[in-house]
Amino acid sequence: MRGSGRGLVWFLLYVGLASAVIGSLGAPLITAVAEAYRVSLAASQWTLTIALLAGSVATPVLGRLGSGPRRRIVVLTVLGVEVVGSLLTVIPLPFAYLLLGRAAQGSGLGLVVLMMAVARDHLDEQRAARTIALLSVASTAGIGIGYPLSGILADQFGVRAAYGLGLVVTVSAFVAAVFLLPHAPNTTTQRGVAPTATAARFDVRGAVLLAIALPALLLVIGETRLWQQHAGLAVVILVAALLVLFGWAVLEARTEQPLVDVRLLRHPAVAAANVVMLVGGVGMYLLFSLITRYVQTPTAAGYGFGLTTFEAGLVLVPFSVLGFVAGRLVPGWRERVGARLLLGASTAVVLAAFVLFAVARSRLVLPVVAIGVLGLGVGAFSAAMPAVILAVTPAAETASAMSVNAVVRSVGFSTGSALGGLILAAHTTGTFPTESGFTTAAWLGATATTCTLAIVALLPLKPR
Template identity: 75%
Template sequence: MIGSLGAPLITAVAETYGVSLAASQWTLTIALLAGAVATPVFGRLGAGPRRRRVVLWMLGAEVIGSLLTVVPVPFAFLLVGRALQGSGLGLVVLMMAVARDHLDEHRATRTIALLSVTTTAGIGIGYPLCGLLTDLAGVRTAYGLGLLITAAAFGAALLLLPEAPDRPPARLDVRGAILLAIALPALLLVIGETSLWSDNPALAVAVLLAAILLLIGWTFLELRTEHPLVDIKLLRHPAVAAANLVMLTGGVGMYLLFSLITRYVQTPAAVGYGFGLNTFQAGLVLVPFSVLGFVAGRLVPQWRDRLGARLLLAASTAFVLAAFVLFAVARSHLVEPVVAIGILGFGVGAFSAAMPTVILAVTPQAETASAMSVNAVVRSVGFSTGSALGGLILAAHTTRVFPHASGYGAAAWIGVAVTAATLLIIAVLPLRPR
């Protein structure tokens, strides 16, 4: 739900705080960057006996951040609040570790599958609610929903979250955390800033190369560190490496189509296409995405033993491919993008729920949070790349304000190619544990 407090509110934040849309965009960007950095750090801290305290501190920071978004403070404090909210995006991987430690194998598998699709469910609920609250009572009321939810989550954790099993305390690799905190935001920023690629491509390439070199250096540092932030050696296992590669390419296609559809339905019909939906109406379009994604998450544990990880990932990717093809060939009536995003939601939900099965099958129980935090970071990079790819393609087909309809077709067919490549990767790479 906290994740849905970004994109739908950008315009309202600009109007309320008297800032530009580019500045308002940072309320989304800073939360995503904070989450990308915090996820592996808190994943490591939560791997030992301090997990309950780590979770409570994360939720406490989210409550404080949510409070800063509600009270009338300068825009800079709003950004601080959004960063504190974003730091809690790594909670999902810690909850997976809780499930694996405290539930039997069958219930843990079902719970982890559901945890994998909580983001999908939160978007479908949060987008229309945020849009409605903003239209009725202003942006701070929508942020108030975030405060209510984070306070409820903090109370639930305080009362119900069990202590972690007695293990040696996890030591934080400070050097690795600092290097990652520089390299990863640089990578995500340069990927997501489509204007930088069109206005100053040389600078964009330079920043991208610098970020990649820093990440390579970080990888070597982690391999030589006695207590690394992320156990890179786990990535040497063919199944884990293959799963993360599939997550990267699959994430590009999934978020590309998600961003295309949400932008398309809000385009004014006077342009010659689109349906001119407002924020609340566009949020309702996402409800099928959320509902079918949650349904897929419920079904995956039942299919796992019958189909196996490879076939599950292939089938879910095929749903994403079908959604791309539908959007590419039919989008003149509102029902067609709605059906496409529903099919996409089912594919994303099944894909997200099947991914932990591959990784955790070969991961030691104590390394659950760390291994899944790496996968979460890979997903963030894939999603950012998909969003940027969509923006660049549409920008290339724009002459005035809105892109030509052909831009959406071109982006959709490129998404078909990316998703088909993901299917090919799933078919040839080793995804089964040895």
């Protein structure tokens, strides 16, 4: 049943924003957690890492579990798990329970792809396209909401109050889902077989292999210290993770009811879109991490502005605002100019943000402008991407196909973050990296973004 349901649209967007807020809670609270729980910064970093790892595994799993008639129960179950996890982050328990709670919260990062499937099934075509575009933007630009809110709560009331924000968000999302989330159409489509009323068998082998390969891949990519001190070991782990991932893909291709239908990835437009997402994601998150680190660097380092966690969070507000503006406008533009031109133009905007940060950052307003321009580019890029994939994807495979793209984006973001860390570490002689390290990283990111432009121009993004 399709309609224009405005209430459903707002619910879907709220869940998308909630996922972004939950995911962003770890980053601004690392120092506060280390102090409150009396653990090292390295241990505290796991409050962010474990949520992202849980999300990377949960996203494709939820994409398959939620592709059939059981989607409503899957969404409610995951939101329930998030509520329990949020309680564990708020209740004064040992540090291990905080990590367990963050892992439970991270499992909800895969809900965005299910919200896209709901939009495609229950909204008219035009409104579904706009909603899916905004959901794609919300999963990244929404961090501009979580950062400042969690920062001010931590500064004023302590780290558990900041995590209380996650509890409020997850409980409200669960209650809203009980009343607003519709049942999925009672059909499933598997590899060209006629729709049936039964749910597909879950691919346990594929899920286990993916649960091994993805965390290993994301961990080794993001472990800057490992690459600095044990590069050989890092290469071995990286190769092993890629081999397991390759084995998983072969298994999926031979499985009747796979976790992810890899045949969809053979379509030139889908394959090209994921390559663009991977390379583009490296550059986008590289600049994001550079700017947030630069503005928080104390002025004693000879540069930077020494902003607090809350102030640095406010710097991200233009990123989110302009990202959502772009996400709102892109669906209308796509019909007139096409996906290739939109992806190329948005990548060019990201490139402009890199150049601006590389050449001008002496006053605080300049990094703020740069991250606003970045938000505009990332928002337009994220909003245009689903249309390329879904144009050649069966409706029943919406969640599964978009979950793969979400994982590819996570790998790109992790690579960009790690690349920035490695470059800055190479330019560090004392406590802080030299300012030239930021310049070098910015120009390297600009080069990666230029490569993305070339890929957009050359690969077959147009559906056949």
